[in-house]
Amino acid sequence: MSARHIPIVICQNCALYNTARVLGLESPDCSTLDQVVIRNHPIDRGQRLFSAGDPVRYLYLVHSGSCISYQAGEPPKVMSFYLPGEIVGIEDIGESHHSHTAVALENGSLCQLDFTHLDASLSPEELIRVQRYLLQAAALHARQLQQERLVTGLPSAEQRVAAFLLNLGQRFQAHGLPALAYRLPMSREEIADYLGLAPETVIRILKKLGSRGLVSIRTRQVEILPPPALERLSAA
Amino acid sequence: MSARHIPIVICQNCALYNTARVLGLESPDCSTLDQVVIRNHPIDRGQRLFSAGDPVRYLYLVHSGSCISYQAGEPPKVMSFYLPGEIVGIEDIGESHHSHTAVALENGSLCQLDFTHLDASLSPEELIRVQRYLLQAAALHARQLQQERLVTGLPSAEQRVAAFLLNLGQRFQAHGLPALAYRLPMSREEIADYLGLAPETVIRILKKLGSRGLVSIRTRQVEILPPPALERLSAA
DNA sequence: CGGTATTTTGAATCGTTTCAATGGAGGTGG
DNA sequence: CCACCTCCATTGAAACGATTCAAAATACCG
Incomplete structure (x- = not known):
């Protein structure tokens, strides 16, 4: 936990580099990562990443484009916006089902991470690095939400x-x-x-x-x- | 990461039990924990947990009483409230210095966790459990902040x-x-x-x-x- | 039991919303 | 490529809600 903040690097032309950096895993052997990561997942405007009630399984890093999330309910209220480089779904880690719905605001592409089998797919050392990255990303997300709360x-x-x-x-x-x-x-x-x-x-x-x-x-x-x-x- | 949410247990009369549960470490040998945790840290109304600009080192679990945090600036704006069972400072993981100031609203007690030396103090298995707990706690905190943003x-x-x-x-x-x-x-x-x-x-x-x-x-x-x-x- | 800080109340001002209607941008098909 | 169409953005005037300022009452700390 003593490591400094690991920045999320956006690399438009090199999804592999981007993904490796995102996970804090820069070793050339990325075979294990391929079990949990889908790189460059294209998405169209209006398409859903997940809906309220869906089981929680993936994180999405916004590569290009942007997303919006709505609180379940009628009428649905706007919960958050997600810009390039930001992570959708990290706040639902530890929950079994999503309580909100995420939708793409524009055509773009995402990086999709299955975090339900990290323990099985990664070595202890890798797992520690990925967990540390996710913890820092979640903390950063919380700081950002605090800023947003101050705005509203x-x-x-x-x-x-x-x-x-x-x-x-x-x-x-x-x-x-x-x-x-x-x-x-x-x-x-x-x-x-x-x-x-x-x-x-x-x-x-x-x-x-x-x-x-x-x-x-x-x-x-x-x-x-x-x-x-x-x-x-x-x-x- | 496949483990379900670990609830924070408030145990008014048994700080050790509380701390062990909080860290997801229930083994009777808590000698390693004593290197990173101060249990039942009393605090008085108005006393500061940390100030904006201080180096980030501790998390605080509110055991009894409650806290408030202020954004740095003049006049200082109210950022958050922290109730019993909630964690102060988790959003600053990954930062070198606090950007806000936390103060006790009432007399109470805290559980203080030094997370800057977890790597050195814990075994890989323990570290994975503690990191997983912290990740889930940070995600829960983010969900809570989203709820609060919806309120305001x-x-x-x-x-x-x-x-x-x-x-x-x-x-x-x-x-x-x-x-x-x-x-x-x-x-x-x-x-x-x-x-x-x-x-x-x-x-x-x-x-x-x-x-x-x-x-x-x-x-x-x-x-x-x-x-x-x-x-x-x-x-x- | 004092003294101080917080809470409460009232009336005028200001800002925001509402409703209805117009203008413009972007997307689709001929 | 243009014409159309729909959705989004914009404008105006009346009604409503929130803020401000000043002052009184109440709670709370030592």
Whole structure:
């Protein structure tokens, strides 16, 4: 547990390298890994990774594209968004069945890891390394969820939207993508549901932030204009 | 990783039993554990577990009492509450320094685990068990944070307060305490900060829920009156 | 039993939602 | 490649809900 954080490396052209790094296993002999990992699993917009009630078996690393998860219930509420480099399903380790449904927001590809037979497939040394990686990934995920809770816990709609844009940027940046220019993978309505606002409020605030010169919003294309005075807003 | 969830057992009179169960190590020989665990660490209201910037070294299991954590910054924002049976600091595994400050809300006691030398102190078999426990605990923590994010992501103040009361109850219940009758460890202002509301709004809504017969609030003593029609409110 | 911090109350202001209707983007098939 | 169609994004005005500020009452600590 004394090892430092192992970053998730996104390597668009080399799924094997990516997978090995993800698992902290860089040895050339990856035959054991092939028992538990499917690399470069393509997925279409709208397709489900898993549904509420399904048995828990796989983790998914988002390689390209992005995903959304919904809480079971009627109407289904937006629970989380998953950007490239992030892991879907790690929060369900230890549960027998998923309590939420995960869906692809765009066409993209995933890396799929079967973690139900790690003990049988890996040597003790490998298992320790993989467990350590998963523990660090779960802890990182928890920190990220705390950040997200702080975003939705802000008092005003303006602060929530500003902090949401910054949070997405930070998460893109954490995996080597630009923090200040990106494309929103989700609709205004999904943002609104996530933040506990009306869709119209999200729209009006995006417009207001734009007219103040803090961001440039062209439908789904976001640019956070430096210097990011947006940060002062989300702090307050 | 195929093992089912290991519940955290709260045993008020037997710290050793508690600790062994927590670590998934029930063998009578606990000499190795004594290198990494301090059992029954008493703590006073207002005392800090750690501050933002401190090196990350310990996890704390809340044995009795409760804790709060604040995001670094001015003014400091309420990040999380930690109830009996919950783990403080697990989200910082993999980080070198804490990014938030944890403080005891009441007099109580903690179980302290040094996880920086687990590799050196434990055998491979023990390490695998402890890592598996920590991974499941981190995943559980992430699920809990997702629930909390859903609470603060609700659209109206009334839904947020109702869901907050239910969420606390569920968390007490998960560790053997009553879900429908408990004492709030935190102030109205801390609830308000956490939920992104004004303290007066929290007070007024608690009163409104009381006058509708959904709960009984006497300062900090909460009773959720069955049948919990409160749940319908937080769903909507 | 004091003193202090927290909780509660009230009334005016401000922000957010709601509802209904228009405008624009993207996707599909001719 | 264009026309169509549908879904998503946007706008405006009225109604509602939450916040603010100031002040009083109550709980709690030592």
